[in-house]
Amino acid sequence: MNIKNVSVICPVFNEEAFIEACIISIIEQDYPQDAMEILFVDGRSTDHTVDIIRRYMEQYPFIKLLDNPERIVPHALNRGLQAAKGEVIMRLDGHCTYPTNYISELVKYLYLLNADNVGGVWSTQPAKDTPVCQAIALASSHPFGVGGSMHKIGASKIMETDTVPFGCYKREIFEKTGPFDTDLVRNQDDEFNGRLQNLGGKIYLIPQVVINYTARDTLCKMRKMYYQYGLYKPLVNKKLGAPTTVRQFFPLFFLLGLVFGGIGSLLSPFILQVYTTILLLYLFVGIVVGSMGAIRAHQPLLVLLMPYVFFSIHMSYGIGYIVGIFNVICKKTTQVTHSR
Structure with missing residues (x-):
């Protein structure tokens, strides 16, 4: 090379x-x-x-x-x-920590694939060996928690994608795209990669390159992070002129479904039945995922924790998304004091 x-x-x-x-x-x-x-x-x-x-x-x-x-x-x-x-x-x-071939592999594939950006996949690790931290790590890397985000849930082959964690770029692409957008405390990678793709750039996920990512160590920190992800997504969409993915809307629809479904349940027995069925199905999926995690980690409390952690992720993101839409409409900005 x-x-x-x-x-x-x-x-x-x-x-x-x-x-x-x-x-x-x-x-x-x-x-x-x-x-x-x-x-x-x-x-x-x-x-x-x-x-x-x-x-x-x-x-x-x-x-x-x-x-x-x-x-x-x-x-x-x-x-x-x-x-x-x-x-x-x-x-x-x-x-995060990185495998010894992280830089060499990404640089190799950046030029081998004639790509503009390449990245690896996350192996999400619990911050501590506690049931809560294990639940946060599991939910943050499961399709039910984060949708079809391939760098979080894993992939079996090299694939073109919409974004990768962190990124390995050819320097010259910044002459075309410009710098990172300083309006975006979160999702600046998504916006930059969307801008890159709009200019014809190619982004590839390299699944054999595995990053050890440490998840947040408390539910409060996790909720804050996903709230911010949702908060800045509408602004990303506005800047790019279109949504970057379909999966970003699912927590929003789930939140709206909870609110309007709950109101409708007071008015119609049929809506109440559908509403109850969906909530029970949601609970069931959380328990199943928790049961599988409990077996692997020898931690029975995951059975009870997983539905709540999934719910926390989806609600935090969904609420943030609604606030983000309001901010975009009203042209408000969100002030932060630090980078994490």
Whole structure:
């Protein structure tokens, strides 16, 4: 393989629990270190994230630290792009660890497939060995929880797709697309990839490249994340001029069905029967998934937890989506203070 210079951009904020494992997995890459630069872009962390990064900078000169005063991800990515020197731009996440061939495989397929962006699949890991964390990880990687998002639920072969996690791009495509959209605290990858596809770009999922992604460690953090995913999706659709996927509407329809179905149930016995059947089916699916997870993890509480965790994901996303539609209609913006 013709060695390309690679610039890795990794936005971080308060990642002290995960950043060292992330850095070690980057250091252990089989890609030549003299062809790599690792740009950590910190959103003014208040923990020891920066101290840990600086400790490794003393040993490895290809690791660099940039400041992100705006504190949100798209600003971090754009600051990284401005500083990057590589022919290939790769985004990473401090919440993950990467196989030793991660960079080499993605760079290889980026050129072998004549692609504009390639990425791997997530292996979603629980943050802790507790029933709640196991339930969050399972729901976040199951089709019933996240739909047909192939990089989350897995794929069996290389395939063209609409988005991939993080992304490995040819540098020249940014001259066509422009930078990441700073209006989008979440879903900036989806919007960028939609923009890329609108310009004729090709995106491929490489399933043999597996990223270990650590799920959120509390239900509150999980709900906040999915709320933000839903919140910014209507804005992505507006910017692209069309919805990027059909699956994004299912939590919204489920939420509206709960509300209007509940009202209709008060007026019609038939609607009540249909409404009750759908809710029981939803509960049944959650219990079945929980039972299978309980057997694999030897954790019987998953049987009870999974319906609630699925419900939390769908409601959080659906409520966020409705608020996002309202914000787009009223031209309101959402203020945030940090990048995670």
